[in-house]
Amino acid sequence: MLAVPLFLDAKLEPPLTSLLASSRFLHDLVDGLGSPLNVVLPDRIAENVTRFRSVYHRHRLRGEISFAHKANRSSALVRRLATTDSAMDVASLGELQHALACGFTSDRISATGPKEPEFLWLAARTGITVNIEGQAELHSLAALVRHHALPRVRVLLRLSDFSGTPVKVLSRRSRFGVPASELAVLLDACERHQETVEVIGVSYHLDTTSIEEKALALEGCVRAMDACRERGMRPRVIDIGGGFGVSYLADGAQWERYTSQLTLAAMGRREALAWRNHTYGLSSEGGTLRGSLDLYPSHRPVAGADYLDELLRSPAPTLGRPLATLLLENLYDLCVEPGRALLDQCGLTLARVLETRRETDGTHSVRLAMNADDCALEEHGILMDPVVLRRHKPWEATDGSGDSFGVHLFGNLCLESDLITRRLVSLPLLPAPGDLLAFPNTAGYCMDFNAHHAQRRPLARKVAAFRGPDGWQWRLDDQYWPLHSAEDAHEV
Numbered sequence: 185m186l187a188v189p190l191f192l193d194a195k196l197e198p199p200l201t202s203l204l205a206s207s208r209f210l211h212d213l214v215d216g217l218g219s220p221l222n223v224v225l226p227d228r229i230a231e232n233v234t235r236f237r238s239v240y241h242r243h244r245l246r247g248e249i250s251f252a253h254k255a256n257r258s259s260a261l262v263r264r265l266a267t268t269d270s271a272m273d274v275a276s277l278g279e280l281q282h283a284l285a286c287g288f289t290s291d292r293i294s295a296t297g298p299k300e301p302e303f304l305w306l307a308a309r310t311g312i313t314v315n316i317e318g319q320a321e322l323h324s325l326a327a328l329v330r331h332h333a334l335p336r337v338r339v340l341l342r343l344s345d346f347s348g349t350p351v352k353v354l355s356r357r358s359r360f361g362v363p364a365s366e367l368a369v370l371l372d373a374c375e376r377h378q379e380t381v382e383v384i385g386v387s388y389h390l391d392t393t394s395i396e397e398k399a400l401a402l403e404g405c406v407r408a409m410d411a412c413r414e415r416g417m418r419p420r421v422i423d424i425g426g427g428f429g430v431s432y433l434a435d436g437a438q439w440e441r442y443t444s445q446l447t448l449a450a451m452g453r454r455e456a457l458a459w460r461n462h463t464y465g466l467s468s469e470g471g472t473l474r475g476s477l478d479l480y481p482s483h484r485p486v487a488g489a490d491y492l493d494e495l496l497r498s499p500a501p502t503l504g505r506p507l508a509t510l511l512l513e514n515l516y517d518l519c520v521e522p523g524r525a526l527l528d529q530c531g532l533t534l535a536r537v538l539e540t541r542r543e544t545d546g547t548h549s550v551r552l553a554m555n556a557d558d559c560a561l562e563e564h565g566i567l568m569d570p571v572v573l574r575r576h577k578p579w580e581a582t583d584g585s586g587d588s589f590g591v592h593l594f595g596n597l598c599l600e601s602d603l604i605t606r607r608l609v610s611l612p613l614l615p616a617p618g619d620l621l622a623f624p625n626t627a628g629y630c631m632d633f634n635a636h637h638a639q640r641r642p643l644a645r646k647v648a649a650f651r652g653p654d655g656w657q658w659r660l661d662d663q664y665w666p667l668h669s670a671e672d673a674h675e676v
């Protein structure tokens with residue numbers, strides 16, 4: 185038993201709560217389909233779109249909510265999205281083919297990221313919107329359209345590095361897009377290619393949690409739109425990318441406590457919190473704390489649609505008016521590309537417990553039928569406890585004594601470093617062989633982005649779960665088609 189348990193309870197909302205309460209159903213699924221197993225919740229992604237849309241309504245804004253496909257490969261989720269008013273942002277040829285095959289028409293698809301000739305070809309052929317990442321890409325696209333005599337392609341100019349303003353806000357460089365200071369040169373090229381491309385607006389995507397940095401970028405985009413208009417173009421869209429974030433933990437105080445204890449461990453002022461005293465980027469030098477925490481902020485006071493709301497309420501750094509007002513005044517459409525945020529609460533990853541072993545220091549080693557890349561929480565810096573689903577005593581509750589067990593969660597690879605998380609996890613129950621560990625809220629990046637076939641182990645299967653008239657039902661992910669809406673299902 186651990187002296188002071190450091191729980192990191194997952195934030196759980198419906199329908200994930202009800203799925204986790206259906207232990208028998210989840211055990212049956214893993215018995216039949218193997219461990220690990222990913223479960224996605226298509227109806228929840230539709231609800232998340234509605235939450236984003238309500239922020240648009242609040243600010244009287246129009247424009248597309250595009251799901252950044254790269255965050256999850258699921259077909260069920262994309263098909264369910266096709267039935268909503270959302271759009272898709274694709275970052276590869278395969279994702280574009282998938283979006284088309286799942287029911288998205290080309291007016292609801294945009295492409296971002298580095299693009300091979302084949303990807304550009306299909307993009308131009310099908311007439312989707314293309315985010316231009318640089319001069320070279322613009323020239324390739326224009327040449328392709330001219331060569332095949334295709335209709336003009338709608339493009340967004342992706343900008344980065346908005347630091348050239350009088351306001352002192354950090355604006356980090358990005359590998360992608362064109363620095364805002366070089367817009368004029370890009371616009372010259374667009375003018376030369378005006379028979380092949382139509383500039384409909386500008387975009388950015390910043391991998392940051394900072395509202396200030398994003399406000400600076402959004403205002404920079406408004407200025408870039410002015411520059412387009414001065415040249416007689418008629419831009420109408422500002423696309424502000426993704427990065428709205430998810431709050432993974434139920435309790436901010438647990439997160440505060442954990443990170444302050446981690447600091448103490450890095451300073452050598454308490455026992456280790458993780459395997460081989462890993463300290464997540466922190467270290468101590470002569471009694472002084474060094475480094476910075478390389479973790480996702482697992483508890484966030486404002487995330488997802490609420491983060492968009494906060495950004496839109498923020499004043500533009502130099503123009504002063506709220507950003508939403510600035511967009512409205514110009515009648516610009518606002519596009520967003522949430523990946524992680526649209527996948528919040530949209531599924532979980534299940535793993536079977538193979539072995540539990542007591543170590544001499546009183547902790548336990550728990551070996552799972554899964555490896556660290558099957559459930560890439562650690563890779564993405566997310567710290568969050570799994571839920572124990574007993575095989576034989578599904579209704580066992582903790583005895584309320586607050587006791588806990590410190591466990592290291594090991595994967596199934598012959599690799600020293602294969603820990604599901606390097607942190608010593610505090611659990612209220614000691615997992616036994618045959619039990620399941622459910623890792624909640626893994627749909628964003630943690631299900632299939634890092635999964636591989638090492639040791640010829642099969643990839644996790646994926647199923648879509650939804651509530652039918654008699655409780656939970658499931659389909660293999662590629663067998664799920666939203667022929668009936670969630671409302672119909674309850675009426676049948």
Ligand SMILES: *Cc1c(COP(=O)(O)O)cnc(C)c1O
Nearest residue numbers: 252296389426427521522523524
């Ligand atoms: C990855 C990515 C997104 C999605 O980011 P999230 O943090 O998952 O919201 C959106 N747009 C672009 C261009 C991206 O590369």
